[in-house]
Amino acid sequence: MEESVAREWITSNGHRDAVEQLAHLFCELFIRLKGVGLAKEDSIDWPLIQTQMGEATGMSTVHVNRTLQELRDRGLVVLKGKTLTIPDLEALKAVAMFNPNYLHLDRNGQSLDANEQ
Numbered sequence: 001m002e003e004s005v006a007r008e009w010i011t012s013n014g015h016r017d018a019v020e021q022l023a024h025l026f027c028e029l030f031i032r033l034k035g036v037g038l039a040k041e042d043s044i045d046w047p048l049i050q051t052q053m054g055e056a057t058g059m060s061t062v063h064v065n066r067t068l069q070e071l072r073d074r075g076l077v078v079l080k081g082k083t084l085t086i087p088d089l090e091a092l093k094a095v096a097m098f099n100p101n102y103l104h105l106d107r108n109g110q111s112l113d114a115n116e117q
Helices: 002-015 018-035 050-057 059-074 089-096
Strands: 043-045 078-080 083-085
Touching: 002 089, 018 050, 018 059, 018 089, 050 059, 059 078
Parallel strands: none
Antiparallel strands: 043 083, 078 083
8 A cells, every 4th residue: 555655646746736736635634534534524633734735745835825725715625723624525536636546445455446436
């Protein structure tokens, strides 16, 4: 699984624009936390500051700030204090080109093809 996640992030940093990268980060962490019961419907605790989001995505803090503003303006995320809310996960996934199959959340080993939706 670690190698699969690493491959996805290499792809993300090399082929996605800033909005897609940040949206992908939000989707991945939301889906992973939801998978272990740490999501509250459409929200998760979000301890990361903009500097850390920039380090994760290869963006400057200023660029993260502008990108966050765009995601907010489009109604895709609400980031208040230490809480990230995703009002429409499917819309955010579409923007991020996010397919969770690389996370291998299917414990039975079914449908591990990353090209399947």
